[in-house]
Amino acid sequence: MKLRFLGATQQVTGSCFLVECAGSKVLVECGMIQGGRKQEELNRDEFPFDVAEIDAVLITHAHLDHSGRLPLLAQVGYRGPVHAHKATVQLCDIMLRDAAHIAERDAAIATKKRRRTHQDPVEPVYTVDDAKDAIELFVGHAYDETWQVAPGIIARLRDAGHILGSAVIELWLEENGEQRKVVFSGDIGRDNTPILQDPVRIEEADLLLMESTYGNRDHRSWEETWDELGTIINDARAAQGNIMVPAFSVGRAQELLYLFAKFYDEWGLDEWSVFLDSPMAINATQVYSRFGELYDKEASEFYADENNTPFHLPNLRLTPEAEDSMAINRVASGALIIAGSGMCNGGRIRHHFKHNLWRRNSHVIIVGFQAQGTPGRALVDGARELKLWGESVRIGAQIHTVGGLSAHAGRSELIAWFEAIKNTPRVALVHGELGGMEDLAEDLRAKGAEVEVPEYGHVIDLTRLPSRSSPAPLVDEARG
Numbered sequence: 001m002k003l004r005f006l007g008a009t010q011q012v013t014g015s016c017f018l019v020e021c022a023g024s025k026v027l028v029e030c031g032m033i034q035g036g037r038k039q040e041e042l043n044r045d046e047f048p049f050d051v052a053e054i055d056a057v058l059i060t061h062a063h064l065d066h067s068g069r070l071p072l073l074a075q076v077g078y079r080g081p082v083h084a085h086k087a088t089v090q091l092c093d094i095m096l097r098d099a100a101h102i103a104e105r106d107a108a109i110a111t112k113k114r115r116r117t118h119q120d121p122v123e124p125v126y127t128v129d130d131a132k133d134a135i136e137l138f139v140g141h142a143y144d145e146t147w148q149v150a151p152g153i154i155a156r157l158r159d160a161g162h163i164l165g166s167a168v169i170e171l172w173l174e175e176n177g178e179q180r181k182v183v184f185s186g187d188i189g190r191d192n193t194p195i196l197q198d199p200v201r202i203e204e205a206d207l208l209l210m211e212s213t214y215g216n217r218d219h220r221s222w223e224e225t226w227d228e229l230g231t232i233i234n235d236a237r238a239a240q241g242n243i244m245v246p247a248f249s250v251g252r253a254q255e256l257l258y259l260f261a262k263f264y265d266e267w268g269l270d271e272w273s274v275f276l277d278s279p280m281a282i283n284a285t286q287v288y289s290r291f292g293e294l295y296d297k298e299a300s301e302f303y304a305d306e307n308n309t310p311f312h313l314p315n316l317r318l319t320p321e322a323e324d325s326m327a328i329n330r331v332a333s334g335a336l337i338i339a340g341s342g343m344c345n346g347g348r349i350r351h352h353f354k355h356n357l358w359r360r361n362s363h364v365i366i367v368g369f370q371a372q373g374t375p376g377r378a379l380v381d382g383a384r385e386l387k388l389w390g391e392s393v394r395i396g397a398q399i400h401t402v403g404g405l406s407a408h409a410g411r412s413e414l415i416a417w418f419e420a421i422k423n424t425p426r427v428a429l430v431h432g433e434l435g436g437m438e439d440l441a442e443d444l445r446a447k448g449a450e451v452e453v454p455e456y457g458h459v460i461d462l463t464r465l466p467s468r469s470s471p472a473p474l475v476d477e478a479r480g
Contacts, residue, residue: 001175001462003182003207006048007031008431009456012213012371013039013065015431017184018049021173021462022152025049027057028169028184032068032099034343036373043069043125048457051078055150057137059084060186061166062091062250064099071096071130074137083149085157086140087165087294090287091250093135098249098280100124100131102346143167143200146473154472161189161199162407163251164288168202172472173462180462181469185210187431188409188417192222194258195288195299195310199409201420204469207462208425210418211408212432213369215440218410225404229259230267232365232400233336237271241361242335244397246349246376248342249281251407252368254288256338257311258299264313269336274313275328277339277348279320285311329355342368344375354388362397367405372433415443423468427451428460 007016008031015029027049033042051073059067059082070082070092084092103124111121141147141157149155152174157167169184183205191198202208220228236243247253253276260269276282289309292300302310319325325348328335340347356362370376375386379399385392409417418427427449429437434453441451454460 001173001178001180003460003462005428005430005454005456005458007033007456008065009454009458010434010437012369012431012433014042015066016069017209019153019171019173019182022175024055024150024152025053026150026153027054028171029059029066030057030069030073031066032064034065034345034374035371039373043072047073047076051076054078054080056080057082058149058155058169059088059092060160060169060184061085061163062088062095063163063187063248064095066186067092067096068099070134071100071126074133075126075130079137081139082134082137083139083141083155085165085167086142087287087291088167089138089140090290091163091165091284092138094280094283094287095250096131096134097128100126100128104128146476148475154475156473158200158202159197159294160186161191161193161196162187164196164254164291164294168200170202170205174472175463178463178467179469179471180206180465180467182207182462183209183425187211187213187407188414189407190219190409190413193407194255194262195295197294197296199417201417203421204423205421205425206465206467206469207460208418208421208427209430210414210427212414212429212437212440213408214406214410215414215429215432215436216411217436218412219406220404222404225402226259226263228404229365229402230263232363232402233267233269233272236363237268239361239363240333241359241363242331242333242337242356243272243363243365244349244352244356245336245338245365245367246342246344247281247338247340248368249278249340250284252342252405253278253281253338253340254285254311255405255407256367257285257313257316258302261311261313262302269313270315272315272334272336273331274316275319275335275337275339276316277319277325277328277337277352281338281340282318282320325351328352333361342376343370344379350375350388353386354393356397357386357393358396360396364397364399366399366401369406369408411440411443414440415447418444418449419447424448425468426465429453
């Protein structure tokens with residue numbers, strides 16, 4: 001009965017953990033490493049386990065740093081089930097196909113350049129066919145459903161409140177008459193996040209793998225965040241420029257549309273042309289509209305009132321086609337553009353930067369976490385210029401970081417979520433930068449927890465942990 005740490009160790013991206021119990025091997029998460037070019041090249045490395053021995057995979061949510069290497073797993077022969085929430089299945093269908101399309105396109109561009117100097121072609125990290133193969137393996141579940149993943153391993157998903165379908169994974173392991181409960185937090189959301197239910201509190205665990213993205217800092221209150229966002233939009237209108245919002249296509253884009261609808265009059269949004277300039281975000285918004293039963297009370301009421309979608313804006317323009325996107329760049333003033341990618345390392349936002357970033361009356365609103373080595377992080381850290389397709393663009397636009405919109409729990413929220421667990425489990429901190437991990441570890445130790453910050457490849461022998469959790473719940477008959 002063992003757990004191996006194979007990703008998101010002392011870094012934010014690339015979540016991957018291997019559980020071994022009673023002869024079964026189950027992979028929890030299969031995330032892509034994100035950041036600079038060197039980090040992303042690591043995604044081409046072979047998996048550090050025998051893929052043929054994996055019985056099942058579980059995914060907490062659709063973001064690529066948790067699911068993005070699934071096509072690679074399929075590419076090397078994995079044909080077992082991939083378990084996730086039903087909404088995650090639909091979002092992964094969108095995200096994995098999109099990631100594969102981008103990989104193929106980037107490889108084709110790089111190959112064309114290399115041919116001029118008689119260099120070997122570049123292969124994509126994976127193809128659209130690989131993504132399709134991975135998507136066919138998904139098995140959708142509801143929250144609170146209990147099922148047998150593999151011999152000796154029972155699973156249940158709980159609402160994590162991070163994005164639609166995001167889950168905390170509870171695993172009950174049994175081997176040679178001994179039982180342990182391991183909980184994978186995935187990405188924990190914040191209480192009162194727009195649209196979503198609050199994260200479910202877990203009652204018990206023997207070992208908790210806990211994210212620590214914001215382990216050493218808190219977010220501004222929601223009220224302060226709304227005020228800040230409204231002020232930026234009003235100031236930008238007075239400057240008669242454009243606003244660019246690099247946003248994650250799944251989660252953040254829908255949250256922004258919801259807020260724009262909610263504060264439409266207060267923020268003077270009728271004076272803007274709002275563009276959702278991301279095919280993936282457009283498709284993801286359609287998925288969000290199908291799962292109204294997962295909304296919180298306010299969004300549910302909004303859903304009933306606003307044409308059965310909480311994302312309705314009278315001046316919203318969807319631009320799925322490249323020609324429509326390019327036309328936005330002819331708008332000199334009054335365009336509010338939501339585009340991917342969220343960390344500015346790809347997608348259409350870079351084209352909008354090329355046309356607007358140098359202009360002093362333009363504004364960029366950063367609304368999500370920016371990993372080390374990404375262009376978005378460079379903007380947050382005060383870069384004076386940004387390189388786009390080999391050309392350095394001087395930054396004249398005003399850069400605003402609205403940290404309060406984060407979908408990740410802040411330090412105090414993480415501590416409160418942990419304190420709700422009654423039996424004070426051992427904690428392994430993952431999915432964070434080392435400084436934040438170490439600070440959060442000290443906070444949790446002060447609460448009486450035994451905490452470690454594992455390195456890549458670290459193994460925990462679960463039989464050495466005390467068993468203090470209740471027996472596994474009954475398996476639902478429909479799945480059992």
